[in-house]
Amino acid sequence: MTENTRTPILAANWKMYKTSAEAGEFLRTLLGMIGGVEQRQVVIAPAFTALAAAASELEGQDLVTLAAQNMYFEAEGAFTGEISARMLQEFGVRWVILGHSERRHIFGEGNKLIGRKVKAALAAGLIPILCIGETLSEREQGNTLKVLEGQLEAGFSGVDSGDASGMVVAYEPVWAIGTGVTATPEQAQEAHGHVRDWLKKRYASDVAERIRILYGGSVKPGNVDQLMALPDVDGALVGGASLEPESFARIVQCETGRI
Ligand code: PEP
Numbered sequence: 001m002t003e004n005t006r007t008p009i010l011a012a013n014w015k016m017y018k019t020s021a022e023a024g025e026f027l028r029t030l031l032g033m034i035g036g037v038e039q040r041q042v043v044i045a046p047a048f049t050a051l052a053a054a055a056s057e058l059e060g061q062d063l064v065t066l067a068a069q070n071m072y073f074e075a076e077g078a079f080t081g082e083i084s085a086r087m088l089q090e091f092g093v094r095w096v097i098l099g100h101s102e103r104r105h106i107f108g109e110g111n112k113l114i115g116r117k118v119k120a121a122l123a124a125g126l127i128p129i130l131c132i133g134e135t136l137s138e139r140e141q142g143n144t145l146k147v148l149e150g151q152l153e154a155g156f157s158g159v160d161s162g163d164a165s166g167m168v169v170a171y172e173p174v175w176a177i178g179t180g181v182t183a184t185p186e187q188a189q190e191a192h193g194h195v196r197d198w199l200k201k202r203y204a205s206d207v208a209e210r211i212r213i214l215y216g217g218s219v220k221p222g223n224v225d226q227l228m229a230l231p232d233v234d235g236a237l238v239g240g241a242s243l244e245p246e247s248f249a250r251i252v253q254c255e256t257g258r259i
Helices: 020-033 048-058 085-089 101-105 111-124 136-140 144-155 185-202 205-210 224-228 245-252
Strands: 009-013 041-045 064-068 095-098 127-132 168-171 212-216 235-238
Touching: 009 095, 009 212, 009 245, 020 048, 020 064, 020 245, 041 095, 048 064, 085 111, 095 111, 111 127, 111 144, 127 144, 136 144, 144 168, 144 185, 168 185, 185 205, 185 212, 185 224, 224 235, 235 245
Parallel strands: 009 041, 009 235, 041 064, 064 095, 095 127, 127 168, 168 212, 212 235
Antiparallel strands: none
């Protein structure tokens, strides 16, 4: 078996919560709580309007970095309400969440659009966190792995192995997001293992072994250690439980069992 050297990522998706002032206060508290943490990357995705305050709070340390929750694939132009990679990078944003289930299901984003965003993010030097996941009815119909494959196919379309190895995938079953229902360890490992196998077929084994696959869907302080113990779970993307510093700090301090 290949040694697992993937550095875990603990990522907070704040969705449409927190003003600039609230983001600043949260980060001051969080940094005070996770000072000694090592060998993991902590990522915060605030609302666009809180990026400036968050960036100024995070100056002078490199444990916690910023993500955006979305972006458009064009560099600039007449695209009312959208934001470009360059605009995000002005605030030191390094990562971008793409294809989150709320973007897919509330705002109608499809696989093709998400694939274009992934390529634009990579071209600009941002790291995409590509979200994939099945709905409850897709799972009940036995289509989970097929749905994941379609989302991976579109998300990695046109991405060469050099870029792919730096990308992050987040497996987020739609039925587990914001519901309090978490995938069982067996369900999570089955999906993550399948994603890893797909990546091995699409790229080389060493590339697939470098790609981090996060689990998302009602991750909490009480279940994070169990999820992080799974061989193909390389981190967590956290919504609700990332909104309070105490709870997110505990998630950041999870047991990873990795060196
Ligand atoms: C998410 O928004 O990506 C998410 C996983 O939310 P929650 O943790 O609240 O289920």
